[in-house]
Amino acid sequence: MTLRSKVKIFMVYILAFFILTSSLSIPLKAEAAASVQVKKLAAGTKYETKLYVIKSGKAGPVVLIVGGIHGNEIAGYKAALKVCNYRPARGTLLVIPQANVLAIEAKKRVASGQADLNRAFPSTKSGTAKGTLAKSILKVIKDYNVDWVMDMHEGYDYAKNTSTSSVGQSLIYYPSSSAKTIGSKIVGTLNKYISLNRKEFSLLRYPAKGSLTRAAAVTVGAKSFIFETCSKESFSTRVNNQLKAANMLLSYLNMK
Numbered sequence: 001m002t003l004r005s006k007v008k009i010f011m012v013y014i015l016a017f018f019i020l021t022s023s024l025s026i027p028l029k030a031e032a033a034a035s036v037q038v039k040k041l042a043a044g045t046k047y048e049t050k051l052y053v054i055k056s057g058k059a060g061p062v063v064l065i066v067g068g069i070h071g072n073e074i075a076g077y078k079a080a081l082k083v084c085n086y087r088p089a090r091g092t093l094l095v096i097p098q099a100n101v102l103a104i105e106a107k108k109r110v111a112s113g114q115a116d117l118n119r120a121f122p123s124t125k126s127g128t129a130k131g132t133l134a135k136s137i138l139k140v141i142k143d144y145n146v147d148w149v150m151d152m153h154e155g156y157d158y159a160k161n162t163s164t165s166s167v168g169q170s171l172i173y174y175p176s177s178s179a180k181t182i183g184s185k186i187v188g189t190l191n192k193y194i195s196l197n198r199k200e201f202s203l204l205r206y207p208a209k210g211s212l213t214r215a216a217a218v219t220v221g222a223k224s225f226i227f228e229t230c231s232k233e234s235f236s237t238r239v240n241n242q243l244k245a246a247n248m249l250l251s252y253l254n255m256k
């Protein structure tokens with residue numbers, strides 16, 4: 001083979017390489033690819049738990065859905081696990097389905113020797129979270145600059161029953177006009193299917209100081225709410241109501 005033909009073959013390879021790589025990269029440049037990443041929060045500690053980062057590849061809001069802050073509020077984290085399979089039409093969906101694995105393993109609101117995770121978050125913009133787990137969840141809120149937070153919980157009694165302090169069947173929002181709008185829409189829609197007034201959902205405001213939702217509102221200005229089902233209802237009803245509320249939020253944001 002002459003030197004000239006070797007050079008020709010080499011040139012053909014170079015040309016083929018450029019045609020192939022440029023044709024592959026054109027669609028990638030036009031639009032970011034959709035992706036699902038599973039990250040570890042508090043990695044390597046006893047608190048280690050999963051964060052799902054589900055990107056649509058299209059511009060849009062960042063929504064965080066959390067379950068299992070309290071370990072005995074099962075419908076919340078079962079519903080949040082299902083949300084991990086969602087693929088948003090736009091924006092980014094973050095899911096921490098089982099935030100507090102120690103409490104979930106213990107099947108208790110709070111694992112023994114631990115503090116209440118929903119009282120460990122800052123209630124001021126510059127405040128700090130208490131403990132490894134709350135710190136790593138707060139870091140997610142700040143790193144992704146979340147726009148919306150839904151935190152899935154359960155109460156042992158109905159909020160309408162004022163003889164207990166439980167807030168089952170309620171949506172507790174941190175005041176902002178859009179959080180109130182979607183909150184009342186969710187409550188109104190779910191109540192259409194509930195025949196007994198005492199079992200209806202209540203629209204409440206101001207999540208407790210130290211709660212995740214309040215911290216998300218005061219630190220990064222997220223629109224946020226706690227959604228509470230009541231453990232007196234059947235398990236499937238509770239999971240369905242959690243999912244209906246999440247679906248209404250995502251539909252409202254044109255992500256579903």
Ligand SMILES: [Zn+2]
Nearest residue numbers: 070073153154
């Ligand atoms: Zn709770």
